[in-house]
Amino acid sequence: GAGVSQSPSNKVTEKGKDVELRCDPISGHTALYWYRQSLGQGLEFLIYFQGNSAPDKSGLPSDRFSAERTGGSVSTLTIQRTQQEDSAVYLCASSLRGQGLRMVQYFGPGTRLTVT
Amino acid sequence: GQQLNQSPQSMFIQEGEDVSMNCTSSSIFNTWLWYKQDPGEGPVLLIALYKAGELTSNGRLTAQFGITRKDSFLNISASIPSDVGIYFCAGLFNNAGNMLTFGGGTRLMVKP
Numbered sequence: 001g002a003g004v005s006q007s008p009s010n011k012v013t014e015k016g017k018d019v020e021l022r023c024d025p026i027s028g029h030t031a032l033y034w035y036r037q038s039l040g041q042g043l044e045f046l047i048y049f050q051g052n053s054a055p056d057k058s059g060l061p062s063d064r065f066s067a068e069r070t071g072g073s074v075s076t077l078t079i080q081r082t083q084q085e086d087s088a089v090y091l092c093a094s095s096l097r098g099q100g101l102r103m104v105q106y107f108g109p110g111t112r113l114t115v116t
Numbered sequence: 117g118q119q120l121n122q123s124p125q126s127m128f129i130q131e132g133e134d135v136s137m138n139c140t141s142s143s144i145f146n147t148w149l150w151y152k153q154d155p156g157e158g159p160v161l162l163i164a165l166y167k168a169g170e171l172t173s174n175g176r177l178t179a180q181f182g183i184t185r186k187d188s189f190l191n192i193s194a195s196i197p198s199d200v201g202i203y204f205c206a207g208l209f210n211n212a213g214n215m216l217t218f219g220g221g222t223r224l225m226v227k228p
Binding site: 044105110 | 122208
């Protein structure tokens with residue numbers, strides 16, 4: 001079946017502008033995650049949605065970052081007043097809820113954000 | 117917070133060589149995962165480990181969940197050119213909402 005999809009694949013924006021990144025999780029997956037990957041680095045957790053529960057925002061680096069998930073499916077990550085240090089690849093992942101293989105996270109291809 | 121130290125950061129391989137990489141943590145994890153990331157792609161799951169001491173294979177890949185729950189290794193036997201890429205370990209502590217903590221990655225390159 002279809003995997004996690006993200007759009008756009010690349011985004012170049014000027015410093016100070018707002019950007020929106022979209023994630024379509026695997027159908028039926030109740031958990032959705034956003035991570036950030038800086039050049040040559042590992043992935044840094046940003047935010048986690050599980051069903052209708054309040055999201056875990058503990059990884060968001062500043063109040064310029066926000067995310068929402070509509071209808072328990074599509075999610076949008078918004079970065080306001082972008083800064084150059086926001087340049088990174090933003091990865092979305094989704095998983096089922098449960099134990100063992102059900103909780104394995106499947107990743108999308110990412111959105112490469114460049115702030116000039 | 118939790119941190120994962122992954123080593124080596126990079127290594128050159130010659131086709132046919134065995135490869136080994138590992139991750140250590142300052143805290144325990146309930147689950148260890150190994151992912152591979154190709155350029156322009158998201159990480160793809162290679163092996164998942166759920167119990168301390170567990171040794172799991174996936175083709176030429178073998179990974180183990182350390183007894184202390186603070187470490188894991190990944191071995192690749194008889195490497196081939198398509199093994200090139202970045203390998204990440206990731207730990208999960210289920211009470212933490214299922215978010216993964218990632219190591220810094222091991223970049224595998226082919227010797228010229």
